[in-house]
Amino acid sequence: MKINSKFHNSEPSFLTTIRPLINEFNAIDLASGYTGFHCSSKLIGLVEKHLREGLNRYADAAGEMALRSKMAEKINRLYEWQYKPETEITITAGAAQGIYTAIAALVKEGDEVIIFEPANEYYAPAIEMNGGQVRTVPLSGKEYHIEWELVQSMISNKTRMIIINSPHAPTGWAMAEIDMLRLQKIINGSKIIIVSEETFEHVLFDGNLHQSIACFPKLAERSMIVSSIGETYHVTGFQIGYCAAPEEIMREFRQVHEAMMYSVNSPFQLAIADFLDEKEEYKKLNAFYQGKRDYFLRLMEGSRFKPLKCSGSFFQLLDYSLVSEEKDRNFVKRLIKEHGIATMPISAFIKERQQRHHIRINFAKPDEVLEEAAKRLKAV
Numbered sequence: 001m002k003i004n005s006k007f008h009n010s011e012p013s014f015l016t017t018i019r020p021l022i023n024e025f026n027a028i029d030l031a032s033g034y035t036g037f038h039c040s041s042k043l044i045g046l047v048e049k050h051l052r053e054g055l056n057r058y059a060d061a062a063g064e065m066a067l068r069s070k071m072a073e074k075i076n077r078l079y080e081w082q083y084k085p086e087t088e089i090t091i092t093a094g095a096a097q098g099i100y101t102a103i104a105a106l107v108k109e110g111d112e113v114i115i116f117e118p119a120n121e122y123y124a125p126a127i128e129m130n131g132g133q134v135r136t137v138p139l140s141g142k143e144y145h146i147e148w149e150l151v152q153s154m155i156s157n158k159t160r161m162i163i164i165n166s167p168h169a170p171t172g173w174a175m176a177e178i179d180m181l182r183l184q185k186i187i188n189g190s191k192i193i194i195v196s197e198e199t200f201e202h203v204l205f206d207g208n209l210h211q212s213i214a215c216f217p218k219l220a221e222r223s224m225i226v227s228s229i230g231e232t233y234h235v236t237g238f239q240i241g242y243c244a245a246p247e248e249i250m251r252e253f254r255q256v257h258e259a260m261m262y263s264v265n266s267p268f269q270l271a272i273a274d275f276l277d278e279k280e281e282y283k284k285l286n287a288f289y290q291g292k293r294d295y296f297l298r299l300m301e302g303s304r305f306k307p308l309k310c311s312g313s314f315f316q317l318l319d320y321s322l323v324s325e326e327k328d329r330n331f332v333k334r335l336i337k338e339h340g341i342a343t344m345p346i347s348a349f350i351k352e353r354q355q356r357h358h359i360r361i362n363f364a365k366p367d368e369v370l371e372e373a374a375k376r377l378k379a380v
Contacts, residue, residue, distance in 0.1 A: 013121050013348070014121075014329065014344065014345065014347075014348035015031055015032065015344065015348070018031065018332065018333065018336065018342065021333060021336045021337065021342075022336060022342045025336050025337055025340055026340065027335075027336045027340045027341055027342040028340060028341045028342065028369060028372060028373050028376065029342045030341065030342060030343050030361040030362045030363075030365070030373055031332075031342040031343055031344045031360075031361075031362070032342075032362065033169070033236070033362060034230075034236040034237070034362075034364075035231065035234045035236060035314065035364040035365075036364055036365040036366055036369060037234045037364065037366070038234065039233055039234045039235045040233065040234075040275070040278070040281065042275065042278065043233060043235070043271060043272075043275045046270075046271035046272075046274045046275055047267060047268060047271040049271070050266075050267035050268075050270045050271050051267045053267075055266055055267050055270060056266070056267065057266055058262060058263040058266065059091070059263045059264060059265070059266035059269055060263075061254070061257070061258045061262055061263060062089075062090045062091065062254060062257075062258075063089070063090055063091025063092075063242070063264060063269060064091065064266060064269040064270055064273060065085060065086075066269075066270060066273040066274075067091055067242075067269045067270070067272055067273040067276075068085035068086075068089040068090075068091065068242075069085040069273075070273045070276040070277075071083075071085070071089050071091075071242050071244070071276075072084065072085040072088075072089050072244075074276060075212075075214055075225075075244060078212070078214075079212045079214035079215045080214075080215070081214035081215070081217070081220050083214075083244045083245075084247065087247045087250060087251075088244060088245060088246060088247055088250050089242060089243070089244050089250075090242065090243045090250060090253060090254055090257055091240065091241070091242050091264050091269060092226075092240075092241045092242060092243055092257065092264065093239050093240065093241070093261060093264050094228050094230065094239040094240065094241045095197055095199050095226050095227060095228040095241045096120075096122045097239075097241070097260070097261070098226035098227075098228075098241050098242070098243045099120075099122060099123065099126060099163070099195065099197065099226055100122065100126040101243075101253055101256050101257050101260060102161075102195050102224050102226065102243065102253055103126045103127055103130050103132065103161070103195075104126070104130050104256045104260075105252040105253045105255065105256040105257075106160065106161060106193055106249070106252060106253075107127065107130050107131070107132040107160050107161060108131065108132075108160070109131035109132075110131065110132075110133065110158065111131075111132045111133065111158060111159075111160035111161070112132065112133045112134075112135050112156060112158040112159045112160060113127045113132045113133070113134060113135065113159075113160060113161045113162070113163065114135045114136075114137055114151065114154055114155075114159060114161070114162045114163070115127075115134060115135070115136055115137070115162075115163045116136075116137050116138075116139055116146060116163075116164065116165070116168075117136045117137070117138050117139065117349065117350045117351060118139065118144070118168075118170035118171055118346055118349035118350050119136075119163075119165070119170065119349055119350075119351075120165060120169055120170065120197070120349065121348065121349060123163055124351050132160070132161075133158070134351065135154050135159070136351055137150055137151055137154055138350075139168075139171065139173065142308065142319075143171075143173070143308045143309045144168070144171045144173045144308075145173060146175075146179060146182075148179075148182040148183070148186065151183075151186060152186055155186065155190070155192075159190070159192055160191075160192065160193065161192065161193050161194070161195060162183070162187070162192060162193075162194050162195075163194075163195045163196075163197070164183070164194065164195070164196050164197070165196075165197040165199075166179075166196075166197075166198065166200075166210075166211065166312070167200040167201075167203060167204055167210070167311065167312025167313045168312070168313065169197075169199065169200065169313050169315060170315065170346065170349040170360060171308070171315070171317055171346075171360075172308070172309070172310030172311055172312060172313050172315050172316060172317060173309075173311060173312075174204055174208050174210075174211075174311040174312040175211050176208075176211065177211055179211070180211045180213075180215070180216050180219065181216075183219065184216055184218050184219050187219075187222070188218070192222070193222055193223065193224070193249065194213060194219060194222060194223035194224070195223070195224050195226060196212070196213040196223055196224070196225050196226065197226045197227070198210070198212055198213070198225055198226070198227045199226075199227050199228045199230075199231050199241075200231060200312055200313040200314075201227060201232075202232050202282040202283075202285040202286065203231070203285055203286065203289050203312050203313055203314060204286055204311065204312040205286065205289070205290040205293060205310065205311055205312060206290070206311065208311050208312060210312075212225065213225050214244070220246075221246060222246070222249075223245065223249075224243055224244070224245035224249055224250075224253065225243065225244040225245070226241065226242075226243050227241055227242055227243075228240070228241035228242075229241065229242075229272055231314070232281075232282050232285065233272070233275070233281065233282075238265070238268050238272075239265075240264060240265065240268060240269060240272060289314050289363075289364065292314065292363045292364065292365075292370070293310055293314075293316060293363055295367065295370060296316065296361075296363045296370045296373075296374065297316075299370060299371060299374035299375075300318075300374050300377065300378065302378070303374075303377060303378040304320075304322040304323045304380075305318040305319065305320055305322075305323060305377060305378075305380075306318065306319040306321075306322065307319075308358070314362060314363055314364035315360050315361070315362055315363075316360070316361050316363055317346065317358050317359070317360055318343075318358065318359050318360075318361060318377075319357055319358055320357050320358070320359060321357040323380055324357070324380075325357075327345075327347075327355065328345030328346060328347050328355075328356065328357060328358065328359060329345045329347060329348075331345070331357075331359065332344065332345045332359060335359075335377075335380065339376045339377070339379065339380055340376060341373055341376045341377060343359040343360060343361050344359060344360040344361075345358075345359055345360075346358040346359065346360060361373070
């Protein structure tokens with residue numbers, strides 16, 4: 001049976017296309033977005049506890065109240081903005097589902113959505129699948145940053161949403177307070193909704209502070225935070241995230257969320273709710289991952305790969321222009337085949353293709369993996 005696909009303009013993610021190569025050549029995988037560390041034994045014990053209690057039922061569609069309440073408390077403690085757990089916090093199956101649901105709930109046919117490229121791979125498809133028009137603003141400069149004058153020029157009466165992401169997963173860039181104030185000024189007086197992905201809120205380096213939407217009342221009143229607990233607690237496979245937004249926005253979000261998925265894993269939600277009392281777990285992440293970044297960069301000293309500035313996340317960009325003039329996708333495939341190491345090309349995160357000689361590596365790995373990876377890269 002031949003299907004006239006509605007996704008004729010879509011293509012599989014680059015990681016999906018290279019997965020067979022990674023397996024065939026048994027390559028060290030620094031391309032994927034998951035951490036290489038075990039989660040806390042206490043969290044494992046809490047999951048087991050709730051499983052043994054027989055709580056294998058549907059959770060409330062908006063999420064277990066225990067977890068929503070703990071998330072509201074945490075946001076208030078960190079950013080001094082109060083979300084009501086009953087009506088303004090929803091538990092999701094990870095950040096990607098949160099982003100998709102926000103777009104499906106709030107973007108109508110013909111609406112324009114501004115994203116900043118490089119961007120997470122699931123932004124543009126979600127917009128297009130829901131009838132929206134993607135408007136891309138390229139991050140500027142060798143080390144990527146937002147030119148707010150360009151953003152201002154992209155705003156029109158069709159602009160429905162702007163999606164921001166900080167710390168920025170593809171590049172490691174992090175928004176400063178001045179960036180948030182510029183955004184606030186640009187949308188003042190409009191009906192534009194901000195969706196702020198803050199998955200790496202606890203992974204910032206060199207004294208940088210996370211600039212959450214919740215720190216800026218005029219933005220918080222018209223924005224949705226989307227985040228995930230996976231990167232914070234080394235449990236990306238749990239696929240549990242959360243969204244926070246004013247009640248009017250959240251009401252629209254929940255209508256779509258409840259139609260998509262009735263419930264997110266209840267015992268795991270309850271375990272995370274209990275584990276959120278362990279505040280030191282996320283407080284130590286900045287130092288932990290900064291140590292990983294710095295160790296990897298020391299290992300790469302003397303190589304022809306040049307690191308770009310990384311202010312947050314567990315991703316590091318490397319400029320390979322002194323190594324090869326190949327297009328980044330071809331270069332990445334050659335690294336897998338000839339050197340047994342998998343990375344991501346920056347073009348995988350860019351809809352409007354630009355030719356940059358940059359690859360992304362994930363340094364959230366044990367030291368011995370980073371040591372072998374650096375050895376192989378330096379041999380290129």
